Amino acid sequence: MSPKKMLFPVGGGDELESRINGALLVSKHFNTHLEVQLSEATVSSGVPTGVVLPNEIVDKLEKIQLDNLKTVMSTHRHIFDECCKKIAIVESETPINNQATAHLTMTVGLRSTIVAQQTKFCDMVIAAAPQKGVATATFEAAVLESGKPVMVIPRAMKEFKTDKVIIGWNNSPEVARAVSAAIPLMKEAKLVHIVSTKAYTTESLSRIRDLRNYLAMHDIETTFELIKTTFIPGEALLKTANEGKFDLIVAGAYCKKGLKEMMLGGSSRYTLEHTKIPALVSH
Incomplete structure (x- = not known):
């Protein structure tokens, strides 16, 4: 059975454009729907358990985080849009029959936890190989906790074929x-x-x-x-x-x-x- 929905968890860091492009190449090959999921940590996730910050500090941190989220989403959106145009993938929140489609979403929370949960609701996960081969918590969540087959792609991939x-x-x-x-x-x-x-x-x-x-x-x-x-x-x-x-x-x-x-x-x-x-x- 060919996958109807694929999910690609993506963060920031190096080779962002090539990673997004690689994931889109895979979904294009399958002519299916790809959800590119961007996750960013909350203020509370960075505070040690048991530590209570004053409301004034929390408010300032949340404002900084909101500004950061807007910047991150804008950067990813620009790259995502350009890659979709280059590969001829239609941007759509929902699948379209016989058409490769993709959608960029953002969630706020601990990335590995979100990935472990959301990857359960797709047919195949796409995961970029981590830098220097060191498996991150997010990568392990995608491979080990999704319960789905995972397409691990190189961080730079110019084409995807299966001859x-x-x-x-x-x-x-x-x-x-x-x-x-x-x-x-x-x-x-x-x-x-x-x-x-x-x-x-x-x-x-x-x-x-x-x-x-x-x-x-x-x-x-x-x-x-x-x-x-x-x-x-x-x-x-x-x-x-x-x-x-x-x-x-x-x-x-x-x-x-x-x-x-x-x-x-x-x-x-x-x-x-x-x-x-x-x-x-x-x-």
């Missing part, structure tokens, strides 16, 4: 969910390549055969390769994806304490910091 798809298979429930979410994309792909390592095929290659047979039922032909891992978790999958000039990585994201493992059970930081390829992940 060549690579699956990082580790036989986990998370990657199984990611594969199911990616079926509509893989049905249109020219190449779907499965990679795994000996660590995840210790019993036999029967699980790989099961996966390939499952995808064949969806008329998806696949190829398969066992790759060697390195001392840097995540490096092997990314190296294979780059060398093969793949357009999309499909993988699982899971953790025990934060986003510690991603894709082939490797460190998310390496992958997020170095990838120039979007990844469809599921938790």
Whole structure:
């Protein structure tokens, strides 16, 4: 099933225009509706628990915040409008049949909390890779708490296509969910390549055969390769994806304490910091 609504949480910081542009490119590919959600903290969220500020100070802080919100929204609005025009996406609060649409909204509150809640009401989340590969609370909320497939995009992405798809298979429930979410994309792909390592095929290659047979039922032909891992978790999958000039990585994201493992059970930081390829992940 193709997504009807996608949600892209966005903050400030570097590469703002390229991040918004990248999210719009994804929604354009799906010809669907994208909600770009801007969240800004409240005055109260920055005050330590138990600390009570005088009303006069609170009033001044709230006035400063209001002025700041207007500036932030104006900046995002200008960039959003320009990107929509460039990509030929219609600005609309509601979806329009057979038309790529997008809408910019602003909410006030703790960003990670808002993202964790609002991402539950969409079909797919788009999340820009965090700077230097360090997962923020907002990024973790999008990936780990949404319950939805997440399209992780590089912070600078000039085009989005899915002609060549690579699956990082580790036989986990998370990657199984990611594969199911990616079926509509893989049905249109020219190449779907499965990679795994000996660590995840210790019993036999029967699980790989099961996966390939499952995808064949969806008329998806696949190829398969066992790759060697390195001392840097995540490096092997990314190296294979780059060398093969793949357009999309499909993988699982899971953790025990934060986003510690991603894709082939490797460190998310390496992958997020170095990838120039979007990844469809599921938790």
